[in-house]
Amino acid sequence: MPADDFCTDIANKLNTGILIIDSQYNIVLWNRYLEVHANKKPENVIGQNIFEIFPELPEKWFKRKIESVFQLKTQSFCSWEQRHHLFELPHTRPMTTDSHFMAQNCSFLPLEIKDNNEHVCILIEDVTDVCHYQSKLKKTLEELAQANRIDGLTQVFNRKHWEECLEKEFSRARRYKHGLALIMFDLDHFKLLNDTYGHLGGDIVLIETAKVISKLLRLGDLFGRYGGEEFAIILPNTDMVGALDVAERIRVAISKNIINFQETEIKVTASVGVAVITEADTRYEDLISHTDLALYDAKASGRNIVCVAKDVTAA
Template sequence: MEMGTQVSGSSSWQHALVSSIEVGIVVVDTNFVIEQWNQFMQNHSGYDLNDVRGRSLFTCFDDLDEAWLKNKCQPAVEMNTPVFMIWEQRHYLFKMDTARPVTSPAEYMYQNISIFPILCEKGAVEKICFLVYDVTDQAMSKMRIEGLNQKLKEISRVDGLTQLFNRRYWQERFEREFKLTIRSKKPISVLMLDIDHFKKVNDTYGHQAGDAVIQSISKLIKKATRETDIAGRYGGEEFVILLPDTTAENAYTVGERIRKAAEKTLVEHEGAEISVTISAGIAEFNAAYTQPLLWLEAADQALYDAKNAGRNTVIVSAVNTA
């Protein structure tokens, strides 16, 4: 029975059904030469049945992976077993336009595929039938939901003002890295910093100005750190940076880079130019820190020492590293 064209030997209702059904039907022989092709395929592929009959499926759709598809169809051909493929495994088998190319956000039709063997009178598989289901709307809906879930996940991890990690998530990462470091014994340092005389900024210029200053320092932190570093806003005007594969000496270089950049930065707010400095404390991991909190407290103490030393300075923890 030919599909998509007028056929002799089949009733008009059968032909009408096959032509109007909203499922693609493609029949090929075991060499993947096209024999049948219904109206759905004609409408969405742009090929009439007369254009494709007798041609290899792989010449009509040149992006089809021939070796992959033949392997996928092997159970149908050799064991007379249906094969199914969903769009999550492969977005499409036949690259075709969506049913609504103007209004749909999809670049192509997402498809679920059923592959059925067709037997000859002697019971051997002589043809393969592909049923093509347009699941673009379902795929788009699922991806939108997954995208929203990912955004919610990111929001739950990120501080809204600075776009650095928030304290809760940073603490989780810090404790995880602490456990990994005990096993790996690789150098790793934590750096704590805060903005000097920040209360004075708020009292003089207002909290919006204070927020602008915090955002300015967070940008300097992002610029000074690597993708593998874990930077977060610990609270108020205080920041923390975990620096994997970094000794205290190298962490000091990072701290100085941020300190010098902050010293040169003027934050403009409602006509005022606000200058600030930062102080920082650094602690490299060592065996003396049996708990994550002890390690963090060492960096905090170094920060406190930097404040007492006159601010606008970076100090490394004096805890014995032997």
């Protein structure tokens, strides 16, 4: 029949691997695509067990899969997103992708032809391209998400992300009755520094200061640039004693840090405000404003000093 001839011809011209197995896992059909990609002639494959031709197949998994197709008489799938490939076949972009084997989408179809034993048809599609670009996209999206969280100049968290972190830490601290401390510091006379050394000098100071402070912090501490020359640190599970210790070390570290800029040495100091969460704080903004007030006190008391939020010292 010509229709059958057409089907055979198409099966051999399709850019899809077509493989039919019987209930004993013996191969009964093998199209040209597979002959070429697996580099095995039909006469060496037909009648052979699929696990001998493809020893890389996960036998137990594969059998359970085929079993479901036979038993439920319904098609099944295997996507590259969960399993990069089933069959170790070469692909068409060996030069321009880093994939070793062809990424595959496989379909398992039950074949019901009258007076015939049960068979399963396996279709193998090359999705190396999709896999390659999807991976690239995923990596780019991750980079983008990261860039969204980071202050471009100082490489610490930006204000938006830092506040989101504080919001989370604040509600967690309230829920579990954990301690939570906040440190905010501001570089003293920064405007003068900018006037003296130019904005380039000011930028170097911000970058170097962020670097020095990052090294002082614990893993769980969250360090962000609050704005201009003001930085802020969230210290989860920390009480006033612990927070004061960190604050003092920050103050000292900044005052001792010598920044080299165009053959001159820049020295800078910082005023530091500290507050811890109290029962009265219902919003994270409360904690920020207490810390900010302490920072203002530090500025008013002559700078290069650590001040504690007032209501806490009174308590």
